[in-house]
Amino acid sequence: MSWSQNLRNPQEFLKVGDEVEAQVLTLDRAERKMSLGIKQLTPDPWKNIGERYPIGSQHKAVVKNMTNFGVFVEIEEGIDGLIHISDLSWSKKVNHPNEFTKVGEELDVIVLELDEANRKLSLGHKQLEENPWETFETVFTLDSIHEGTVLKVTDKGAIIALPYGVEGFAPTKHMAKEDGTSIKADETAEFRIIEFNKDSKRIVVSHARIWEEAKAEERKEEFNAKKKEAKATTTAVKKVKESVEKSTLGDLGVLAQLKEKMEGAESKAKKTKKTDAAESSEAANSTEE
Structure with missing residues (x-):
């Protein structure tokens, strides 16, 4: 009935009472059966398609149908292609094509792959723009901080809208x-x-990490301050101890000198006493004589 691959129900193409022109395809006289075709009355659009839709060429297409894995579009009558869900947007994570487009909407597309034998055309939409993740890599560097708004909260976390x-x-x-x-x-x-992954287009962010690290930094500064204070105290105590030890050694030196003087004086006194005793003894002997 149609060269288009998107025809799902004849009612989409014809209704009872319509008069159509058709071409006889097969004829079975024994079974009294005849097969007719309508699309055969028009040229096959896939003939020489590589010349009209080479890889890398850009075109406009109309959204005809959507599935969980992508969008089916029609470039012209009978020429359908698929835009895979991953080829819709560079920056947004599209969970279902209906989040990005709708049936009947026109999209700009680029030919990514062409399989003429199997009549398959792979198209892309995001490829029409330069990959911004090359630039994002220099903006959303690890540990950099950005303002974001919570778009959606789930059981596992939340989707954050970043700049x-x-x-x-x-x-x-x-x-x-x-x-x-x-x-x-x-x-x-x-x-x-x-976390930043350019290849998988994944950015993981944290709000808690900001204040947790700030607190950790405060604790670190407080610890360093106490450590510095303790070191200063230890140094002061050491100086006092050294001073006391020096004083003690000094006192010991003075005492030693005093002891030497006292011992010297005592020895001199003993010598004097012996001398006096000797002289007294000699004087007494002289008198007796």
Whole structure:
């Protein structure tokens, strides 16, 4: 009935009472059966398609149908193609094509692959723009902080809208505020980049990491201050101890000198006493004589 691959029901193409022109395809006289075709009355659009739709060429297409894995579009009558869900946007994570487009909408597309034998055309939409993740890599560097708004909260975490139309993911534990509560949907806060993967287009952010690291830094500074104070105290005590030891040694020196003097004086006194005794004895002997 049609060269288009999107025809799902004849009622989409014809209705009872319509008069159509058709071409006889097969004829079985014994069974009294005849097969007719309508599309055969028009040229096959896939003939020489490589010349009209070479890889890399850009075209406009109309959305005809959507599935979980992509969007089926029609470039012209009978020429259908598929835009895979991963080829819709560079920056947004599209869970279902209906989040990005709708049936009947016109999209700009680029030919990515062409399988003429199997009549398959792979198209892309995001490829029409330069890959912004090359630039995002220099903006959303690890540990950099950016303002973000919570778009959606799930059991595992939350989707965060970051600058330049980029979305990041914050695990539940990283949504905690300093007061113990969690950031809610539509709230705006600061988030730290804790993971960036250009290839998988994944950005993981954390709000909790900001204040946790701030507290850790405070504890570190407090510890260093106490450590410095303790070191100063130890140094002061050591100086006092050295001073006391020097004083003690000095006192011992003075005492030693005093002892030497006293011992010298005592020895001199003994010598004097002996001398006097000897002289007294000689004087007495002289008198007796």
